[in-house]
Structures are given as structure tokens and as C-alpha cells.
Amino acid sequence: MSSFKDLRIVDNFYQTSAYFPMPTILVSTLASDGSTTIGSYSLCFPYYIAGKSYYAMILECRNSSNTAQNLLRTGKCALNFIEDNRKDFKEAVRLGFPGETSAEKMAKCKFELEEGQADLTEGPRPLIVTKAYQVFECTWDDHLDHAEGDRLRTGQLEGIEPPYHDFNGITSKFGCHFILKIDKILMKEKFRDAIINGVKASTFPRVPVDYGYRDSTNFWYTKFRRPIAEKVPVGKEADIQSVMYAANRIDPVVKFTEGACKTVTKVPRVFLKVVLTQCIDWAKANNVTLIDESHMKIISDKRNAEKKK
Numbered sequence: 001m002s003s004f005k006d007l008r009i010v011d012n013f014y015q016t017s018a019y020f021p022m023p024t025i026l027v028s029t030l031a032s033d034g035s036t037t038i039g040s041y042s043l044c045f046p047y048y049i050a051g052k053s054y055y056a057m058i059l060e061c062r063n064s065s066n067t068a069q070n071l072l073r074t075g076k077c078a079l080n081f082i083e084d085n086r087k088d089f090k091e092a093v094r095l096g097f098p099g100e101t102s103a104e105k106m107a108k109c110k111f112e113l114e115e116g117q118a119d120l121t122e123g124p125r126p127l128i129v130t131k132a133y134q135v136f137e138c139t140w141d142d143h144l145d146h147a148e149g150d151r152l153r154t155g156q157l158e159g160i161e162p163p164y165h166d167f168n169g170i171t172s173k174f175g176c177h178f179i180l181k182i183d184k185i186l187m188k189e190k191f192r193d194a195i196i197n198g199v200k201a202s203t204f205p206r207v208p209v210d211y212g213y214r215d216s217t218n219f220w221y222t223k224f225r226r227p228i229a230e231k232v233p234v235g236k237e238a239d240i241q242s243v244m245y246a247a248n249r250i251d252p253v254v255k256f257t258e259g260a261c262k263t264v265t266k267v268p269r270v271f272l273k274v275v276l277t278q279c280i281d282w283a284k285a286n287n288v289t290l291i292d293e294s295h296m297k298i299i300s301d302k303r304n305a306e307k308k309k
């Protein structure tokens with residue numbers, strides 16, 4: 001017998017049929033008068049994370065919202081991530097309540113705003129939330145799914161008639177998906193320093209976990225708890241032989257010493273070939289045919305310096 005009960009999957013299943021942990025993000029966009037307006041969003045996740053020519057997020061929203069209308073029209077937004085604070089969450093819930101115009105909403109807005117830092121050559125961008133611990137300044141990629149034409153389909157606030165796109169732009173009568181190219185990541189100095197110098201439990205921003213509307217009267221979220229570090233499985237001695245076997249088969253000329261292979265036994269197997277190939281590329285560029293431990297250190301230092309940049 002199963003230890004689970006079946007649950008009906010209905011609209012907004014992530015909050016009506018599940019407990020789904022989400023971020024709390026204030027999305028700032030440009031209203032038609034050029035002022036900045038803010039809407040609260042949780043359905044916003046990394047989309048392109050590697051292997052593409054840019055990095056991207058995806059945002060899912062009601063197509064009649066100010067945010068969707070402004071994004072369709074201007075293509076620019078900033079994702080402002082806020083920390084756990086009762087007052088700020090109350091304000092986020094107010095900014096997430098439909099019905100008010102941007103002007104009405106923003107006249108009472110408790111968040112201070114400031115200029116962002118992304119390129120302005122394509123036109124103005126919305127201001128960003130000063131209190132955010134990090135901000136992603138973004139541009140909607142309307143080329144994906146050939147959504148360019150959706151830029152002209154604004155103003156239909158009672159539901160948009162077909163055609164719809166599959167995954168970018170106007171995707172249903174009431175829905176929009178936006179694939180957002182990340183132009184800039186801005187972060188408060190202490191959190192930025194922690195990423196560069198190595199995080200500790202005490203250096204994490206106080207990120208709340210939000211569970212959305214649960215019962216049409218309340219929005220639910222949990223307070224921040226100090227994060228815990230769990231050690232990843234450590235490479236075993238026996239792994240050295242298998243790493244050597246893999247390493248010395250990649251290139252007919254460039255080979256690795258045992259000492260060099262020892263330094264990468266902790267690299268997860270799925271990434272090993274990429275790491276070893278990068279080492280071979282470095283060796284070829286530097287006329288090295290036998291990579292030893294000291295070369296691995298140079299390669300690793302170079303990689304760390306590039307990361308810091």
C-alpha cells in the first residue's frame with residue numbers, strides 16, 4: 001500500500017495542490033509615464049544557467065498585471081530580492097494585491113528606490129529597491145518563441161485572445177511568461193564579499209521562503225533560519241586510478257601525473273571531463289605535455305582569478 005494520498009491537480013497547482021518553496025521578488029518596471037512601479041512575484045526562477053550566450057531567468061505572471069504590460073511594452077525590469085522582515089513582507093503583499101493603478105500603488109510605497117547600473121543605451125530602465133539584498137537588472141528576450149509581435153498586444157486587460165506562444169510572451173488568455181536576460185547582478189557589499197571570499201552560515205542574507213496564497217485570505221511565508229552546511233561525499237583513494245584512466249585517454253599527447261589526478265578526485269564525475277579538457281587546453285597553450293600538481297595549481301588559481309573578475 002502506498003504511503004501517499006493522491007491530490008487533484010488544479011489551476012495554480014503549486015499553491016493549491018502543493019507546498020512549493022518560492023522566493024519573494026519585487027519586480028520593478030517602467031509605467032507608461034516613465035515612472036517605476038513595483039509588483040510582487042514568486043514564480044521567478046533561473047532559466048539559462050550555463051552553456052548559452054547569456055544567463056536568464058523566467059518570470060510567470062498574469063498578462064493583465066502592470067508588470068506584464070510594462071514588460072511587453074518596454075522589455076526592461078529589475079528583480080529585487082528582499083530579506084525576511086515582517087514590515088517588508090506586509091508591503092510586498094500590498095504591492096501584490098491586484099486592482100490599484102501603478103500611480104495609486106506607488107504613492108504609498110514604503111520602499112526607497114535608486115538608479116540601477118545596467119547599460120542605458122537601449123533606453124531607460126526602472127529604478128531598483130535600495131533595501132534589496134540583490135538585484136538582477138534584466139531585458140526580456142522577445143526573440144525566443146518568436147514573441148516579438150507580442151510587444152504590440154498590450155492594453156487587452158480582460159483576457160487576450162489567441163494566438164498564444166508556448167513558453168515566451170503571451171502564453172494563454174490570462175498568462176504571460178518572460179524569459180529575462182540578466183544584464184547585471186547587483187549585490188550588497190557584505191553578501192558579495194561572502195560569495196568571493198567563501199560563505200559562512202553567518203554571512204547569508206536573511207532570505208524568506210514563501211508558499212503563496214493558501215486560503216484566499218492569507219499569504220504564507222517562513223522566517224529565515226540560519227543555513228546549515230552539509231559536506232559533499234569525498235573522493236576515495238581508489239578513485240585516483242579511475243581519474244588517471246579518464247584523464248590520460250582524452251588527448252594523444254598531453255598526459256597527467258598521479259599527483260595531478262589526485263587534485264581532481266573530488267570533482268563530481270559529470271564535470272570531470274570538462275575540467276580535464278580545460279587543463280589540456282591550458283597545457284597546449286603553454287607547451288606542457290605532462291601536467292603535474294604544480295600545473296594544476298596554476299590552472300586552479302587562474303580559474304579562481306577569473307571567477308573573482
Ligand SMILES: Cc1cc2nc3c(=O)[nH]c(=O)nc-3n(C[C@H](O)[C@H](O)[C@H](O)COP(=O)(O)O)c2cc1C
Pocket residue numbers: 024025037038039040041042043044060061062064065066067068092093094095096097098099210219
Ligand atoms: C509575495 C507575492 C508573490 C506573488 N507572485 C506572483 C507570481 O509569481 N505571479 C503572478 O502572476 N502573481 C503573483 N502575485 C500576485 C501579483 O503580485 C499581483 O497580480 C499584483 O497585482 C501584481 O502587481 P502589478 O500589477 O503591479 O504587476 C504575487 C503576490 C505576492 C504578494
